Amino acid sequence: MHFKTPPDDRHASITTVAMPRDTNALGDIFGGWLMxxxxxxxxxxxxxxAGGRVVTAAVDGFVFIAPVYVGDLVSFYTDIARVGRTSIVVDVTLFAQSDWGAGEREHRVATASLTYVHVNHDHRPTPVPPRTGTG
Ligand SMILES: CC(C)(COP(=O)(O)OP(=O)(O)OC[C@H]1O[C@@H](n2cnc3c(N)ncnc32)[C@H](O)[C@@H]1OP(=O)(O)O)[C@@H](O)C(=O)NCCC(=O)NCCS
Structure with missing residues (x-):
């Protein structure tokens, strides 16, 4: 699923600060950097x-909801949407916080769904193992 607000029960997969080198010609943060x-x-x-090597097979429905600015704290939350025989679809929700030092709330800036394929050392698709334990 894509999150409407940052979930309380997990950490972001990545949190980073948007830097001046990441801007487009308009001075806003470049969509490719977010992607x-x-x-x-x-x-x-x-x-x-998957418990091993994966490659990106497809990026679907990348939607940019709001601009990201230099200095924003950007967090990428992930959630498994579907597991196929060899593929895993991951929903990614991006949140940004401009005045994070002052505790401004995070707001949603983009969503996307990405398909990864578990591959072996010959780069051929190989089955995703059944989930073990609680993870
Ligand atoms: C992804 C890749 C391994 C698929 O190889 P393939 O021979 O087409 O594999 P298959 O037809 O057996 O499909 C394997 C799985 O990928 C999925 N898949 C393949 N192409 C897809 C696409 N365009 N969109 C979504 N899923 C796709 C299939 O549905 C299948 O999933 P399942 O096993 O869960 O049913 C191959 O196309 C590849 O290596 N692409 C380049 C990957 C890459 O370099 N990415 C960028 C850097 S990581």
């Missing part, structure tokens, strides 16, 4: 679920 971090955030969860 790159969303891909990494999703891959962290997919790798952990």
């Amino acid at each position: 790159s971090h969303a891909d990494i955030a999703g891959a962290v969860l997919a790798y952990s679920r």
